Amino acid sequence: AQTVTQSQPEMSVQEAETVTLSCTYDTSESNYYLFWYKQPPSRQMILVIRQEAYKQQNATENRFSVNFQKAAKSFSLKISDSQLGDTAMYFCAYQGGSEKLVFGKGTKLTVNP
Amino acid sequence: SQTIHQWPATLVQPVGSPLSLECTVEGTSNPNLYWYRQAAGRGLQLLFYSVGIGQISSEVPQNLSASRPQDRQFILSSKKLLLSDSGFYLCAWSVPYWTGSGLARSKTDHEQYFGPGTRLTVT
Numbered sequence: 001a002q003t004v005t006q007s008q009p010e011m012s013v014q015e016a017e018t019v020t021l022s023c024t025y026d027t028s029e030s031n032y033y034l035f036w037y038k039q040p041p042s043r044q045m046i047l048v049i050r051q052e053a054y055k056q057q058n059a060t061e062n063r064f065s066v067n068f069q070k071a072a073k074s075f076s077l078k079i080s081d082s083q084l085g086d087t088a089m090y091f092c093a094y095q096g097g098s099e100k101l102v103f104g105k106g107t108k109l110t111v112n113p
Numbered sequence: 114s115q116t117i118h119q120w121p122a123t124l125v126q127p128v129g130s131p132l133s134l135e136c137t138v139e140g141t142s143n144p145n146l147y148w149y150r151q152a153a154g155r156g157l158q159l160l161f162y163s164v165g166i167g168q169i170s171s172e173v174p175q176n177l178s179a180s181r182p183q184d185r186q187f188i189l190s191s192k193k194l195l196l197s198d199s200g201f202y203l204c205a206w207s208v209p210y211w212t213g214s215g216l217a218r219s220k221t222d223h224e225q226y227f228g229p230g231t232r233l234t235v236t
Binding site: 033035042043044045047050091095099101103104105106 | 155
């Protein structure tokens with residue numbers, strides 16, 4: 001079974017700085033998708049970014065980018081120019097052939113003014 | 114555009130009482146629908162998913178059940194709540210699409226979009 005590991009339960013960063021959240025996963029599949037979701041204090045889950053495993057180019061969405069290392073099964077999220085509104089839980093998720101999302105346990109990110 | 118609604122937003126129920134949480138999706142047809150539970154300070158646990166009306170798959174044994182009476186409606190129920198049922202319940206949807214052709218044709222989907230959630234406290 002696939003597993004997703006987020007090794008950083010909590011992180012903090014100063015406003016305007018850059019922070020990287022780590023995620024590793026375990027799978028024997030070759031085709032899959034990876035996602036980062038954000039859950040602010042309102043608890044609404046919001047899709048931040050997605051990466052298709054067959055694409056070598058790292059996905060980017062404005063201030064959010066990923067470092068996808070397929071061989072190492074690593075999928076980190078970089079947040080540039082951190083803003084107070086980025087304070088949230090961040091979940092890494094994997095989707096393979098079963099179509100079900102497998103979530104990590106999350107990283108609580110606090111952006112300090 | 115697509116939207117997903119969940120209600121109620123907050124619910125406090127005594128142990129042993131019934132439960133009904135509703136989720137509806139607008140702006141799409143034949144979505145895949147999902148129910149997740151998130152315990153305090155923890156990740157998401159998939160409870161049920163549905164690929165069509167009346168088609169429900171259960172991921173974990175429990176005293177909860179799910180139904181899909183209409184294409185864009187997904188209901189989570191219980192006949193008798195337990196204290197351990199407390200948590201934050203999230204409904205999600207995704208749009209499946211077909212890939213391949215002929216015998217190799219298969220249906221798949223990718224990102225899921227979540228509703229605002231229901232906070233359930235069982236007392």
